[in-house]
Structures are given as structure tokens and as C-alpha cells.
Amino acid sequence: MATQPLRLVVVDDHEMVLEGLKAVLARFRGRVRVVGEAVSADLAEPLVATLDPDVVLADVRLRGSVSGLDLCRRLVEAKPDRRVVLLSAYDDEQYLYQALRAGAAGYLLKWIEGATLVGQLESAMQGETVVDPTMAGRAAVSAARLQAGEFWxxxxxxxxxxxxxxxxxxxxxxxxxxxxxxxxxxxxxxxxxxxxxxxxxxxxxxxxxxxxxxxxxxxx
Amino acid sequence: MATQPLRLVVVDDHEMVLEGLKAVLARFRGRVRVVGEAVSADLAEPLVATLDPDVVLADVRLRGSVSGLDLCRRLVEAKPDRRVVLLSAYDDEQYLYQALRAGAAGYLLKWIEGATLVGQLESAMQGETVVDPTMAGRAAVSAARLQAGEFWxxxxxxxxxxxxxxxxxxxxxxxxxxxxxxxxxxxxxxxxxxxxxxxxxxxxxxxxxxxxxxxxxxxx
DNA sequence: TATCTCGTCCCCCGCGCGGGGGGACGGATG
DNA sequence: CATCCGTCCCCCCGCGCGGGGGACGAGATA
Known part of the structure; x- marks a missing residue:
């Protein structure tokens, strides 16, 4: 069942990562299409507003006053069902939770593989909350401890x-x-x-x- | 004067960055050619030994036991005139000096622009020691203080x-x-x-x- | 040989830190 | 209205921290 490719906007202040993402995603042309890109949160906000993509993929660490986390908050505030997936270099649980509390639809790590990334983006678009596979296990353990009433x-x-x-x-x-x-x-x-x-x-x-x-x- | 393109080996454990580098460098096909790539220091060492590239471009932070810094030390130890340029996400002076002490031919930041990167790589090949333009100023100040005999x-x-x-x-x-x-x-x-x-x-x-x-x- | 660094351990001393208590005020939230 | 929370200030107290000094043996280096 061939559907329309997912319309994606990528936000990263590193040209390197931006190009890398595009190069990786180009291998999945039928499933994902990068319709827009921005190198800062300030540029990303109006871009997302006009393009209204299916998913926004943003680095959590953007240089400048507005971080990717802040960007996520703003985008979600502007449009509550906006799907923002954050990309991070840190596999830290606390950071993950900060992202989710900021309204992120997902938290992925930069060393994720292309195929996995595309799959996660598609899941995110469909309303799922995606977490990098390497962190999912730890997150589950934490959730279990939470349900058990342990201090967190x-x-x-x-x-x-x-x-x-x-x-x-x-x-x-x-x-x-x-x-x-x-x-x-x-x-x-x-x-x-x-x-x-x-x-x-x-x-x-x-x-x-x-x-x-x-x-x-x-x-x- | 058209010369042979610079033969480059890139080392980075992030697929994203690796692809990004290749995408950026592809725009300078006539001046740089990526002849090899590796995702870890262990894989990079034999690769560099067999390919013997003009320049090695490696991330300072490689996952696994061997860092980019260590990789640099080993490569230089194996072949003293080996040109290794380190790529880092941190514009920190101390880190820069660690890299240079490890025998690096250069220290560049990940948000460097493609054209600048290529120029720096060429300079590095010709024996120059290249430092990211955004850090060169600070480094000069430190050097001046050093010459003045200040504690550092x-x-x-x-x-x-x-x-x-x-x-x-x-x-x-x-x-x-x-x-x-x-x-x-x-x-x-x-x-x-x-x-x-x-x-x-x-x-x-x-x-x-x-x-x-x-x-x-x-x-x- | 002598010299040096490194790692181990000891003395003294002053003060900043961390933890406990309490209380006042304003704004938001119910 | 009352309640909560963030902000701000004060008390006391014990101890860990930071800075100075020096001592000794082992091992490398000259």
C-alpha cells in the first residue's frame, strides 16, 4: 500500500548533521520527503507554520538563545497536535523526560540508523510517542519503578x-x-x-x- | 592549476555525521575525494595503514574504548608525518590543545562550513596546522599570554x-x-x-x- | 651515585558549606 | 475567602573542605 511520503522539516544548526540527515533520508525517498530545513529555532518557527509538515525533526541543542526544547514547546503550544521529534547526542534519561514533558512526540539519538529513523518518524506521525530503541529499555525500568511508588x-x-x-x-x-x-x-x-x-x-x-x-x- | 584531489579518510561513529561529511565534501569533488571511511578507531587504524590517505578526518569523540584523540596518537606514532585533523563539537581551548599535543594536524568544529572545511583540509595536507577560524583568535591570545610568561x-x-x-x-x-x-x-x-x-x-x-x-x- | 616524580600519610587551622529550624510577603489558584 | 508556592530573610550548629606545612619509600632517570 503506497501512501504519500511523510512531509518532514529538519532543524539543526550543524550543516554537517543537516546534510547527513538529508543524505540518509534520501535513501528512503518513497517514505520520507524533507520539505523544509532550518538552522535555528527562530527560522524554524515560521517555516513550520507555513509548511505545516507531518513531523518536525529538531536537534535538542541549537545554538542561540532558543534551544530545541524551547522550540518544541512553542510549536506544540501553537498547534497542540504538532508532531515534534527531538534528536539528541545524549542517551540520558533525564534529558529524555525533559523532552517528553516539553511535548515532544519522540526522542531519538544521533547514532540511530537510517532505516530505524524512518520507521520511528512514521510512528511519530501516526500519533505514537517514539523513544530511541537503546533507551526504551531503561525508560521501561524507570516506569516500572514509578508504578511501584519508588522515589524518582x-x-x-x-x-x-x-x-x-x-x-x-x-x-x-x-x-x-x-x-x-x-x-x-x-x-x-x-x-x-x-x-x-x-x-x-x-x-x-x-x-x-x-x-x-x-x-x-x-x-x- | 588542477592537481589531484586530496585523498581523505573520514572516521566517525555517527552515521549522520559521516553521511553529512560525504554530502558536503561531494560538492568539492575536484578538490577532495573520500577514499575510505570507518565508524570506529579500531577499524580506522588498518584502513589508514592500507590506504595511506593524504589526510585523516576523525571525530574526537568515538564511542568505544579508543577515542579520536587516542586514534590520532596511534596513527602519528605509526607514521610521524601522518596528517590527522580532528573534528569536535566543543569549541574549548583546553580540548584543542589536547588535540595538538596528541599530534593532530588540525582541530575543526562540526559547524564549520563546507568551503572552509575543504580549504583547511588542503592546508593541513600541505603541512600546516589548522585551527577552526572561530577558535584561532582565542588561541592567539593564549599564546600571547604564554610568551609573556603568564601562568597558564x-x-x-x-x-x-x-x-x-x-x-x-x-x-x-x-x-x-x-x-x-x-x-x-x-x-x-x-x-x-x-x-x-x-x-x-x-x-x-x-x-x-x-x-x-x-x-x-x-x-x- | 644523586635527583626527581609519584603515591602514601600526617599535622595544623579557618571558614564555607550543608541541614535544621522559623517567618514574611506577593501572586496565582481553588 | 483560604491555600499553595515562589521568593526572600534570619537563627543555630557540626563537619567537611581547602590550604599550608612536611615525611617517607619506590621507581625511573640521569
């Missing part, structure tokens, strides 16, 4: 704006007092924020918080 | 085996006492190592050390 740190990732800001300074290696100086706050206030961050990230010290932030790709 | 942390990156091990545990967020337990050492010994790490990395606390390690890609 990732669920508490809702850092407030202020807390994210403070976390940024933690990553920079600043002391509480130094952060207070930069933010024009009392040192005790900063300590409150830091404690809140530790609780939400389920860590016990700054070093672990920094490790978490950098691994999740929240900063840098 | 990057030069002291030679962590001993034990220190690297301890740094790994710092990234994991362990306390000095906990590290001592895992390594079967006294706490004071661990503190000595930690102090040495701080000196060499030019940081003042664990959080900054973790940030440094993760940003350099030393761990994870």
Missing part, C-alpha cells in the same frame, strides 16, 4: 527561574557569597535557593549538582 | 593516573572520606590528591573541578 528524582526537575539562575552560577564555580553579590541578594537567600536545588535534583553537594547540570545539558 | 592552567593538564582516578570520583560526587573508602586509602591521602588536582586544573573547589572535567569530556 527526575520528576522533581521543575526548577524555578531563580533556581536555574543560581544553578548556572554553581556550574561556574561561584561560592554562595559570590552568587549573592552577582544577584544582589543576601547570602542566606542564595543558600535557600541552593538547598531547594539540591532537594529537586536529589543531590547532596555542589559538585554533584554541577555534574547533574552539565550531564543533562542544562548548561553549556 | 592548560599546560599543567598532566594528571597522574591516581589523580585522574580521584577526579573521576569527584565527578561522581563522592566526599574525600568516601573516595578513601573506595580506593582503600587514608582520607589525608585523598586530600593530597585533590589538592594536586586543583592546582593542575587551576580551580579552587570540587564544583569547578567537576565542571572542568565534564566540559573537557574527560569523563562521560
Amino acid at each position: 528524582p527526575g520528576a522533581h526537575l521543575s526548577l524555578t527561574q531563580r533556581e536555574s539562575e543560581v544553578l548556572g552560577y554553581l556550574v561556574s564555580g561561584l561560592s554562595n557569597r559570590a552568587i549573592a553579590g552577582r544577584l544582589m541578594l543576601g547570602e542566606e537567600t542564595v543558600k535557600s535557593h541552593v538547598r531547594a536545588i539540591f532537594r529537586k535534583l536529589d543531590v547532596g553537594d555542589r559538585a554533584s549538582a554541577v555534574a547533574f547540570a552539565l550531564r543533562e545539558g542544562i548548561f553549556r | 592552567p592548560g599546560a599543567h593538564l598532566s594528571l597522574t593516573q591516581r589523580e585522574s582516578e580521584v577526579l573521576g570520583y569527584l565527578v561522581s560526587g563522592l566526599s574525600n572520606r568516601a573516595i578513601a573508602g573506595r580506593l582503600m586509602l587514608g582520607e589525608e591521602t585523598v586530600k593530597s590528591h585533590v589538592r594536586a588536582i586543583f592546582r593542575k586544573l587551576d580551580v579552587g573547589d570540587r564544583a569547578s573541578a567537576v565542571a572542568f572535567a565534564l566540559r573537557e569530556g574527560i569523563f562521560r
Whole structure:
């Protein structure tokens, strides 16, 4: 049963990856057609609005102020049934969940094979939520633990704006007092924020918080 | 003056990037020819040995035990005039210097444009050491500071085996006492190592050390 | 031989950090 | 209305961390 090829818009700030995607997808011409491409979130938004593709495939890390995650949020907000599949270099569970909470229709890894990618995109178009095969197993285990009522740190990732800001300074290696100086706050206030961050990230010290932030790709 | 096209071997574990490179380079068919490709360092080594290309273009981060940096070291060790250009996603100075110390003929960033890439590869073949244009400025500043005799942390990156091990545990967020337990050492010994790490990395606390390690890609 | 680095371990000291408590205010949400 | 949450500030306290010093043996290098 030959249907129309899936209309796809790809978003990536790396020419390399963009070309790579197109080269890989060209091998599946009958099933996928790249109808548009963008190198930044700002360019992607109007493009998606006018082209209205079946699926948007975007890198989670776009240079510039707007990340792929933000782009996903905006696109879904503009059109709730918009299918956005995020492409990432990190096989990290927390990142995956951030993507899904942002309304993504899927989270795939960059070293996915062409045939698998096409299949996942088709599934995403049909309303399925796709997760990279190499991560599906771990995600299932986590879900099982969740249903069993176990504590799950990732669920508490809702850092407030202020807390994210403070976390940024933690990553920079600043002391509480130094952060207070930069933010024009009392040192005790900063300590409150830091404690809140530790609780939400389920860590016990700054070093672990920094490790978490950098691994999740929240900063840098 | 039309010369023979540059014979290139590309090494990257991401199908995406590999295809992207080939697609981009295909636009410069007369100047560059991809004569071989490999998806891992292990496969790349014999390939380079048999094909003996003008230039090897390899990702610094290859999955598996052997990184692109290691691959570079081995290739240069096997043939000292081997031209290996490393491709990285990180515009970090320290990483650049690691690459050059590993004997790389160049360090380019993945978001480089096709035309620039080809030019740089040609320069690398002719014996030049090429650095991504966006990093060249910063590198020059550092070099100037070096000549002025200023202290420079990057030069002291030679962590001993034990220190690297301890740094790994710092990234994991362990306390000095906990590290001592895992390594079967006294706490004071661990503190000595930690102090040495701080000196060499030019940081003042664990959080900054973790940030440094993760940003350099030393761990994870 | 002497010298050096590395790894191990010890002393002292000050202070920043992390954890516990509490409370005030404004805005959103019910 | 009452309730929650984010923001901000304060108290106390213990201990781990960071910085200084030095000692000793093993092994490599000159």
C-alpha cells in the first residue's frame, strides 16, 4: 500500500548533521520527503507554520538563545497536535523526560540508523510517542519503578527561574557569597535557593549538582 | 592549476555525521575525494595503514574504548608525518590543545562550513596546522599570554593516573572520606590528591573541578 | 651515585558549606 | 475567602573542605 511520503522539516544548526540527515533520508525517498530545513529555532518557527509538515525533526541543542526544547514547546503550544521529534547526542534519561514533558512526540539519538529513523518518524506521525530503541529499555525500568511508588528524582526537575539562575552560577564555580553579590541578594537567600536545588535534583553537594547540570545539558 | 584531489579518510561513529561529511565534501569533488571511511578507531587504524590517505578526518569523540584523540596518537606514532585533523563539537581551548599535543594536524568544529572545511583540509595536507577560524583568535591570545610568561592552567593538564582516578570520583560526587573508602586509602591521602588536582586544573573547589572535567569530556 | 616524580600519610587551622529550624510577603489558584 | 508556592530573610550548629606545612619509600632517570 503506497501512501504519500511523510512531509518532514529538519532543524539543526550543524550543516554537517543537516546534510547527513538529508543524505540518509534520501535513501528512503518513497517514505520520507524533507520539505523544509532550518538552522535555528527562530527560522524554524515560521517555516513550520507555513509548511505545516507531518513531523518536525529538531536537534535538542541549537545554538542561540532558543534551544530545541524551547522550540518544541512553542510549536506544540501553537498547534497542540504538532508532531515534534527531538534528536539528541545524549542517551540520558533525564534529558529524555525533559523532552517528553516539553511535548515532544519522540526522542531519538544521533547514532540511530537510517532505516530505524524512518520507521520511528512514521510512528511519530501516526500519533505514537517514539523513544530511541537503546533507551526504551531503561525508560521501561524507570516506569516500572514509578508504578511501584519508588522515589524518582527526575520528576522533581521543575526548577524555578531563580533556581536555574543560581544553578548556572554553581556550574561556574561561584561560592554562595559570590552568587549573592552577582544577584544582589543576601547570602542566606542564595543558600535557600541552593538547598531547594539540591532537594529537586536529589543531590547532596555542589559538585554533584554541577555534574547533574552539565550531564543533562542544562548548561553549556 | 588542477592537481589531484586530496585523498581523505573520514572516521566517525555517527552515521549522520559521516553521511553529512560525504554530502558536503561531494560538492568539492575536484578538490577532495573520500577514499575510505570507518565508524570506529579500531577499524580506522588498518584502513589508514592500507590506504595511506593524504589526510585523516576523525571525530574526537568515538564511542568505544579508543577515542579520536587516542586514534590520532596511534596513527602519528605509526607514521610521524601522518596528517590527522580532528573534528569536535566543543569549541574549548583546553580540548584543542589536547588535540595538538596528541599530534593532530588540525582541530575543526562540526559547524564549520563546507568551503572552509575543504580549504583547511588542503592546508593541513600541505603541512600546516589548522585551527577552526572561530577558535584561532582565542588561541592567539593564549599564546600571547604564554610568551609573556603568564601562568597558564592548560599546560599543567598532566594528571597522574591516581589523580585522574580521584577526579573521576569527584565527578561522581563522592566526599574525600568516601573516595578513601573506595580506593582503600587514608582520607589525608585523598586530600593530597585533590589538592594536586586543583592546582593542575587551576580551580579552587570540587564544583569547578567537576565542571572542568565534564566540559573537557574527560569523563562521560 | 644523586635527583626527581609519584603515591602514601600526617599535622595544623579557618571558614564555607550543608541541614535544621522559623517567618514574611506577593501572586496565582481553588 | 483560604491555600499553595515562589521568593526572600534570619537563627543555630557540626563537619567537611581547602590550604599550608612536611615525611617517607619506590621507581625511573640521569
